[in-house]
Amino acid sequence: MTRIAILTPTLTPADAVSNDVLTMRRVLSERGHEVRIFAENSSLASERIDAPAAALSYLRANTDVLIYHHSIGCTSGVETLRKASCRKIVKYHNVTPPEFFEGISEQHQRLCESGRAQLKDIIAAQPDLYLAASAFNQSDLIAAGSEEHKTFVVPPFNQADDLRAGEADLELLDSYRDDSVNLLMVGGVRPNKGHADLIEAFATYYYHFNGQARLFIVGAPNKAFEPYAAALKRLIDEWSIDSRIVFTGEVSNEALKSYYLLADALLMTSEHEGFCVPLVEAMAMKVPIVAYASTAIPETAQDAALIWDERDPYLMAQSIDFLQANEAERMALVYRGSRRYDENFSNYAIEKRFFEIVHPQITQMK
Numbered sequence: 436m437t438r439i440a441i442l443t444p445t446l447t448p449a450d451a452v453s454n455d456v457l458t459m460r461r462v463l464s465e466r467g468h469e470v471r472i473f474a475e476n477s478s479l480a481s482e483r484i485d486a487p488a489a490a491l492s493y494l495r496a497n498t499d500v501l502i503y504h505h506s507i508g509c510t511s512g513v514e515t516l517r518k519a520s521c522r523k524i525v526k527y528h529n530v531t532p533p534e535f536f537e538g539i540s541e542q543h544q545r546l547c548e549s550g551r552a553q554l555k556d557i558i559a560a561q562p563d564l565y566l567a568a569s570a571f572n573q574s575d576l577i578a579a580g581s582e583e584h585k586t587f588v589v590p591p592f593n594q595a596d597d598l599r600a601g602e603a604d605l606e607l608l609d610s611y612r613d614d615s616v617n618l619l620m621v622g623g624v625r626p627n628k629g630h631a632d633l634i635e636a637f638a639t640y641y642y643h644f645n646g647q648a649r650l651f652i653v654g655a656p657n658k659a660f661e662p663y664a665a666a667l668k669r670l671i672d673e674w675s676i677d678s679r680i681v682f683t684g685e686v687s688n689e690a691l692k693s694y695y696l697l698a699d700a701l702l703m704t705s706e707h708e709g710f711c712v713p714l715v716e717a718m719a720m721k722v723p724i725v726a727y728a729s730t731a732i733p734e735t736a737q738d739a740a741l742i743w744d745e746r747d748p749y750l751m752a753q754s755i756d757f758l759q760a761n762e763a764e765r766m767a768l769v770y771r772g773s774r775r776y777d778e779n780f781s782n783y784a785i786e787k788r789f790f791e792i793v794h795p796q797i798t799q800m801k
Contacts, residue, residue, distance in 0.1 A: 529709025
């Protein structure tokens with residue numbers, strides 16, 4: 436048995452990095468390892484979470500392991516990584532470029548600036564292994580100085596298995612069962628998520644193709660991004676489509692499953708993604724995807740989506756209409772997505788990949 440500390444800047448519900456951390460703990464514990472999570476901030480009341488510095492006293496031997504998840508500036512996390520004398524592994528989820536937050540949230544701009552700058556400090560700490568959530572992230576690490584032979588792609592553990600197996604919110608399903616074409620976007624209301632492009636694409640589809648369309652925007656708001664949310668509200672008012680767009684806020688897994696069951700397509704217009712878990716959830720839930728080709732999105736979706744290099748709202752609207760009119764094409768996307776999920780992104784597939792890379796590093800220390 437190896438003692439393992441998993442360190443992350445923040446632990447929150449319905450968060451992609453947090454889901455990766457929690458499932459990583461579970462699969463390591465199931466292999467007989469002693470595992471604890473450490474975080475700078477946590478809103479999970481049911482979890483015992485200590486500060487990053489406490490990991491140093493927990494990791495008593497050089498045969499112990501520290502796994503640091505890097506996604507935003509975290510000085511205490513990087514300092515703990517630097518001081519640790521045990522085996523060190525970094526899981527890199529990417530850091531949102533700080534320019535997305537200019538004029539919106541000075542705090543998040545600073546955190547992202549420091550997160551990007553801290554990559555060189557992370558590499559200077561000489562980790563034994565780097566895990567990148569995508570090849571897009573892997574290239575970031577290698578450009579920053581990580582050794583290629585120590586840098587591997589391991590997708591993040593996710594909750595898509597739970598969505599597939601879990602119960603849906605039947606009341607929510609019943610409340611939206613009508614003749615509308617339901618379109619879906621999943622992701623926090625954050626400046627990098629491209630909501631303005633999403634709204635313009637939806638408005639184009641609504642006015643030019645289908646006046647019965649509805650758009651669900653599923654994701655938690657953040658008070659720090661109120662100027663961004665206010666700009667989106669003004670854009671919606673300009674298009675006069677307020678009655679056709681539903682901002683759900685943060686939702687339960689039961690509600691999230693219902694939104695996927697209601698959806699005729701997932702639209703992904705985000706401008707920066709280190710992986711993009713909602714694409715995986717849509718594949719698992721057999722929802723066709725239309726997306727813009729930004730950052731890691733083409734890599735994650737591949738042939739399971741209609742992906743466009745040009746950010747053209749009419750092109751996205753046409754794509755939605757094409758899928759509605761062509762059942763065979765829609766089902767082909769669904770089939771390819773479901774197969775891609777099973778082979779690459781189910782937690783079983785990710786666990787297999789994770790232990791192929793990590794287990795030799797752990798066992799060789801005994």
